Amino acid sequence: MQTAPAKPPQVDAKLIVPFVNAVRHVLRTMAGWESNVERPRLKQKQGPEYDYSGIIAFSGTLIGTVVVSFHRDLAVKLVAAFVGCELPADTADFADAIGELANLIVGAAKAELGVNASISVPTVIMGKGHIVARPSDIPCIVVPCKTDAGEFAVEVSIKAA
Amino acid sequence: MQTAPAKPPQVDAKLIVPFVNAVRHVLRTMAGWESNVERPRLKQKQGPEYDYSGIIAFSGTLIGTVVVSFHRDLAVKLVAAFVGCELPADTADFADAIGELANLIVGAAKAELGVNASISVPTVIMGKGHIVARPSDIPCIVVPCKTDAGEFAVEVSIKAA
DSSP: OOOOOOOOOOOOHHHHHHHHHHHHHHHHHHHOOOOEEOOOEEOOSSOOOEEEEEEEEEEESEEEEEEEEEOHHHHHHHHHHHHSSOOOTTSHHHHHHHHHHHHHHHHHHHHHHTOSEEEOOOEEEEEEEEEEEOOTTSOOEEEEEEETTEEEEEEEEEEEO | OOOOOOOOOOOOHHHHHHHHHHHHHHHHHHHOOOOEEOOOEEOOSSOOOEEEEEEEEEEESEEEEEEEEEOHHHHHHHHHHHHSSOOOTTSHHHHHHHHHHHHHHHHHHHHHHTOSEEEOOOEEEEEEEEEEEOOTTSOOEEEEEEETTEEEEEEEEEEEO
């Protein structure tokens, strides 16, 4: 008997569209930035490397994590647009701003999802060229976000509990 | 009228002791390692830097995060003792092992806490010299863990919801 080839995990568009909308909305209203979100794709290998990541976990009817990751140049510009002045990178205030941006994006997406799930406080990683890894049993969807100042990524790795 | 000096946040020992016990238990049973946990202390400034961190969020009656952080040399040795063979660092399997160790430690502590809280799936950061930052409104307690192969830290930043 032949074994069927492993199917790639299915991506539930209903889980992803709210994050696309949330990125556009939060960047426009909180930083005055327009952004284009490219087609979300299934992440199939580890990486890429980032310099700043804001991490928020879901629990309840949805479990998993969402990570908003930036390279340094874009993070410095976006935080300046968000808080209204340039903050020195790698300070606690800078980390707070990255965490708050992640919280606003994930919070807006959660509201649109309309699910009975809770989101954690943000944890922020600062470190040139770090990799974020997650358990392999939850598919990870990369939402690539383009702005005039560069690109960043929202990586959504959640599923029904 | 004089303003009273800001009091340092109070540390609730009942929240911390289960993590001390969990570290000793998990290292002994899962890696065959003995460990000594030094006196937990309030983390008062950002840093230090680590190479690998396993991050788990609490939600429910407790909120916040717990981060288990390692330098590279110790991580490589501990993962080898845990899985029974040396794994190449920075691979997905290596990250899974770090995440599972964090999950075992936090899961054991949660069981002893006996609270109605849930813990998230682990997120693992791999990146030489990264810093983990958290919201400043939840005190962070560092639990320093000593083993024959070196030191690592469990940083507990949780509070009643």
